Amino acid sequence: MKVAIIKYNAGNIQSVLFALERIGIQATVTDNTEEIRTADKIIFPGVGEASTAMHYLRERKLDQLIVSLKQPVLGICLGMQLLCSHSEEGDTNCLSVFEKISVKKFISVNNKFKIPQIGWNTVSNLQSKLFTKVAENSYCYFVHSYYAEESKLSIAKTNYIQPYSSALTHNNFYGVQFHPEKSAAVGEQILKNFLDL
Amino acid sequence: MLTKRIIPCLDINNGRTVKGTNFVQLRDAGNPIELAMRYCEEGADELVFLDITATTEKRKTLATLVREIATHINIPFTVGGGINAIEDVSFLLENGADKISVNTSAVNNPELVNQLAANFGTQCIVVAIDTKIINGNWTVVTHGGRNPTSFKAIDWAKEITDRGAGEILLTSMENDGTKTGFAIDITKEISTAVSIPVIASGGAGTMEHFKDVFKMGNADAALAASIFHFREIPIHELKKYLQEQSIPVRL
Numbered sequence: 459m460k461v462a463i464i465k466y467n468a469g470n471i472q473s474v475l476f477a478l479e480r481i482g483i484q485a486t487v488t489d490n491t492e493e494i495r496t497a498d499k500i501i502f503p504g505v506g507e508a509s510t511a512m513h514y515l516r517e518r519k520l521d522q523l524i525v526s527l528k529q530p531v532l533g534i535c536l537g538m539q540l541l542c543s544h545s546e547e548g549d550t551n552c553l554s555v556f557e558k559i560s561v562k563k564f565i566s567v568n569n570k571f572k573i574p575q576i577g578w579n580t581v582s583n584l585q586s587k588l589f590t591k592v593a594e595n596s597y598c599y600f601v602h603s604y605y606a607e608e609s610k611l612s613i614a615k616t617n618y619i620q621p622y623s624s625a626l627t628h629n630n631f632y633g634v635q636f637h638p639e640k641s642a643a644v645g646e647q648i649l650k651n652f653l654d655l
Numbered sequence: 656m657l658t659k660r661i662i663p664c665l666d667i668n669n670g671r672t673v674k675g676t677n678f679v680q681l682r683d684a685g686n687p688i689e690l691a692m693r694y695c696e697e698g699a700d701e702l703v704f705l706d707i708t709a710t711t712e713k714r715k716t717l718a719t720l721v722r723e724i725a726t727h728i729n730i731p732f733t734v735g736g737g738i739n740a741i742e743d744v745s746f747l748l749e750n751g752a753d754k755i756s757v758n759t760s761a762v763n764n765p766e767l768v769n770q771l772a773a774n775f776g777t778q779c780i781v782v783a784i785d786t787k788i789i790n791g792n793w794t795v796v797t798h799g800g801r802n803p804t805s806f807k808a809i810d811w812a813k814e815i816t817d818r819g820a821g822e823i824l825l826t827s828m829e830n831d832g833t834k835t836g837f838a839i840d841i842t843k844e845i846s847t848a849v850s851i852p853v854i855a856s857g858g859a860g861t862m863e864h865f866k867d868v869f870k871m872g873n874a875d876a877a878l879a880a881s882i883f884h885f886r887e888i889p890i891h892e893l894k895k896y897l898q899e900q901s902i903p904v905r906l
Binding site for chain 1: 656657658659660695700725726729730731748749750751753776777778779821822846847848849850851852875876905
């Protein structure tokens with residue numbers, strides 16, 4: 459199986475590569491259009507800032523490529539947020555694969571909740587093949603200051619300050635707010651499930 | 656619900672894990688990769704690796720170690736020690752580190768925190784603050800506690816938060832290595848004053864100490880070294896105990 463990790467100016471790509479290696483998959487990190495288009499599975503990772511990342515993708519026409527993909531695509535963290543329609547981070551228009559879904563900033567009163575949310579939180583209301591063999595309320599590792607609001611595209615929910623979508627799907631596109639590549643055995647199962655789609 | 660994190664810290668010297676008291680008197684605590692893998696199995700939530708080696712070959716050796724850690728472990732880890740510039744951070748992240756930690760270099764050049772946050776994002780920049788009481792004030796100290804600065808810990812914590820730090824690793828040099836408990840007062844003062852998570856460090860000796868730093872110190876995470884290395888407190892037992900005390904943990 460050919461797995462491509464989309465290379466752009468966002469961190470943590472190595473972590474995804476190493477996580478796939480641990481489950482026996484040698485992925486390619488690439489921004490080459492043909493290589494991405496012909497892959498069986500595509501991972502769109504990302505840790506970074508939304509407007510800078512969108513600018514970079516548009517400059518290289520990777521934005522058009524991503525929305526045209528027909529094979530399973532998994533957006534991780536910022537990757538998932540960029541698949542939504544808009545992000546409050548830098549007031550950024552995103553790829554709109556997950557239509558009419560806004561990404562908003564966590565707001566905390568009196569530092570009661572720390573921002574970014576950093577650490578292990580539960581995922582529930584699991585409703586996709588992506589979560590095969592993953593128990594309700596399993597723990598996943600999150601690091602983020604922005605969240606996707608709840609919607610009918612939600613396939614997992616998490617609660618931090620308020621409930622939000624920790625995973626989304628539409629057609630061949632999947633997005634997870636947490637980091638499966640850093641979420642111990644649960645994360646490995648989710649990556650395996652994605653590769654089995 | 657977001658859980659409180661338990662973080663074993665591995666001090667690395669020439670490729671081995673070491674542990675000292677108040678940053679001196681090093682003793683060997685084993686192979687860092689083996690230890691890291693053991694902690695993953697035992698349910699550690701994250702790991703911190705602090706490189707205390709000071710050789711010219713350091714950068715290369717550290718990169719090799721970081722790559723090996725990243726290949727083997729499936730939870731997040733932070734790397735710190737001697738990071739002075741953007742290139743140092745790129746190098747560590749490219750080799751698989753999830754976060755980096757700066758300490759003395761940020762005190763000497765606070766602008767570094769802004770630069771790192773702008774280049775790599777707030778989420779991967781941990782600023783470590785070593786502090787001890789000098790003339791009645793919790794004061795920032797550097798170089799393993801030997802050099803006092805003119806900063807109060809609380810002011811420095813607020814400043815680095817404004818400059819874009821994503822997390823604070825707060826070590827009390829009064830408590831480090833003593834096993835008499837965390838410094839609850841300064842942990843609470845800083846944790847309630849800043850918007851970012853605070854990792855408490857220094858002084859863990861019993862399971863009650865962890866309960867206290869979460870319940871009374873308002874810490875978001877707690878870090879310890881020797882009590883985990885030498886199996887004085889097994890991580891799984893610690894987490895079961897904390898759950899019984901109504902503290903949310905990942906089990």
